[in-house]
Amino acid sequence: MSTPIYHVVGSYLSPYVRKVLVCMDLKGLRYTIDPIAPFLGGDEFEQLSPLRRIPVLIDGPRVINDSSVICQYLEDRHPTPSLYPVDIGERAQARWLEEYADARLGEVIVAKMFYQRGPKRFLFKEATDETAFNHARDVELPACLDWLEPQMPADGFLLGALSIADIAIASFFRNAAFVRFEIDAMRWPRSAAWLQRMFALPAFARLAKIEDTIARVPLPEQAPVLRALGEPVSAETLGTTMPRKGVMRLD
Ligand SMILES: N[C@@H](CCC(=O)N[C@@H](CS)C(=O)NCC(=O)O)C(=O)O
Secondary structure (H helix, E strand, C coil): CCCCECCCCCCCCCCHHHHHHHHHHCCEEECCCCCCCHHHHHHHHHHCCCCCCCCCEECCEEECCCHHHHHHHHHHCCCCCCCCCCCCCHHHHHHHHHHHHHHHHHHHHHHHCCCCCCCHCCCCCCCCCCCHHHHHHHHHHHHHHHHHHCCCCCHHHHHEECHHHHHHHHHHHHHHHHHHCCCCCCHHHHHHHHHHHHHHHHHHHHHHHHHHHHHHHHHHHHHHHHHHHHEEEEECCCEEECCCCCCCCCC
């Protein structure tokens, strides 16, 4: 049976998309990608993604929303290598850490930091909320790290083998790096060392080169740059040039 080719909708700069792409890489899955920012999705995008969010996975006639649902779907369809612990209790813990990343790190790193300094400023031409940004950087993200640090392993991964928990949390700290937040190794030594190990994995390192290249390229010019880098960018796009705010509003 030949490996199916999936289609992913969503920008390489999104931590939720990164989670999916890392899982696909680790499972050896092929895909094409329409690397749009959610805010530039047109009406057809909204039909596929009613919350106007990325990523969306398209598998033939099936449309799957939400990075956690997508990663679980890929795991169910391609169980080897498994990215979820075998033990039921550890599997629940992995899913909780994934949810913590998606919800809390998403709120702090994406909504209050990355969105404020990126799309809000450059796409919507609105001022960054510097108070929210500084509070997220100086108070909220340190509190997240205070919670994560005691759970971090001295070596290896969070729950023994590499799992969705590691992939999800590390995906968000890439976006923290985009807005120049580095984990202080004096204050959170295990977290800092774990993140270095995560970023050294080929699946993260390969994407990092692409992310670093497109991070400063205006959104409409990213597709040709990605194609030149050899990325499997689809000919068709759901993107437009007219920015629109999401359904679940970011401030
Ligand atoms: N729970 C969703 C969250 C996805 C999400 O919030 N993606 C961001 C991109 S980083 C987005 O599309 N934001 C647009 C918006 O919320 O309006 C998932 O895990 O896929």
